[in-house]
Amino acid sequence: MPKSATGRLSKWMGSALALFAGVALSAVGSQPAAAEGKQLTLCWAAWDPANALVELGKDFTKQSGIEMKYEFVPWTSYADRFLNELNSHGKLCDLIIGDSQWIGGAAENQWYVKLNDFFAKEHISMDDFVPATVVGYSEWPKNTPNYWALPAMADAVGWTYRKDWFARPEIQSAFKAKYGHDLAPPKGYEELKQIAEFFQGREIDGKKVYGAYIFTERGSEGITMGVTNVLYNYGFNYENPKKPYQMQGFVNSADAVKGLEFYKSLYKCCTAPGMTNAYMQEGLDAFKSGQVAMQMNWAISNGSRSLRCSKSGGKSAATRR
Secondary structure, eight states: OOHHHHTTOOTTTHHHHHHOOSSEEEEBTTOTTGGGGTEEEEEEEOSHHHHHHHHHHHHHHHHHOOEEEEEEEOHHHHHHHHHHHHHTTOSSOSEEEEOGGGHHHHHHTTOBOOOHHHHHHTTOOGGGBOHHHHHHHTBSSTTSSOBOSEEOOEEEEEEEEEHHHHTOHHHHHHHHHHHSSOOOOOSSHHHHHHHHHHHTTOEETTEEOEEEEOOOOOSSSHHHHHHHHHHHHTTOOSSBTTBTTOOTTTTTOHHHHHHHHHHHHHHHHHOOTTOSSOOHHHHHHHHHTTOEEEEEEEEEEOSBTTOOOOOOOSSEEEEOO
16 A cells, blocks of 8 residues: 555554555454454455464554454355355454455445545545556445455466576477477467477476466365466456346357367366366465476555566566466
8 A cells, every 4th residue: 555545544444454465455344443442353364475464463563552363264265254254244353355256245235344434534545556456356336436445465367487497598499499489488378388288298407397387276266266367368258248147158158168178278288297176375386396387376466556576586487368
């Protein structure tokens, strides 16, 4: 969040908003005055960003005098656990880092506190955030100035590749000899598959490597996030743009089928053995350990317009699909 906003946040919810990261940070409607007791409970998933959040919370407590408690659950039970809590108007969560698709139900069912008055009072401008994150994570109804959460973790699926492998003369020569053109970061999925096929089973530095890592996890959202990101590139739509909720012929369009078949073919041709139920961490581990030439994974920002990117160690680079 920009400094112009963070400096004016109130003790109850605002200071927490300044410090915590997530998809959409919201105040839960059943707990309007929890900070008066000098303690807040924040609910989220159990993963590394949540551990970092705990450390940030210590600074918040020093500055505000408000103690922070946390309720973190595994991603595989995250939705069931907290949607049940919200639906029953439970007392556990003062703040929650909810998924973006919860906004509509949370607003309609009064699970979340509407934040327009709070934002106006504290001079928090949604213009400080990337417009797509505001629409996706904060607004209900969509494309109206009605705010129910603060964008806190904007994410998109991207691809990283082994820049050092791509640059090796012997690998470049072998690729050009086989395909007749230079090895370069892929500009589309067909190029990506060709590169993955080239690296699949190749020996680099005395170790067998594989072409690509893709999402396959079935316990939460992993396989869905992987497949749909490919489907979009093939023309997939959830519904008829001119007739909401008409899904027949759109979700299962011929182009969507092509996208699904491509994802299946990429999995079969070019992934490492055993990657049948893998998601974010497995992809990072496979990439960092030198198992794969390319990996699908989340690229995450805080949603503000002031984002700056840091340089990598030189072995990897990113490409967009």
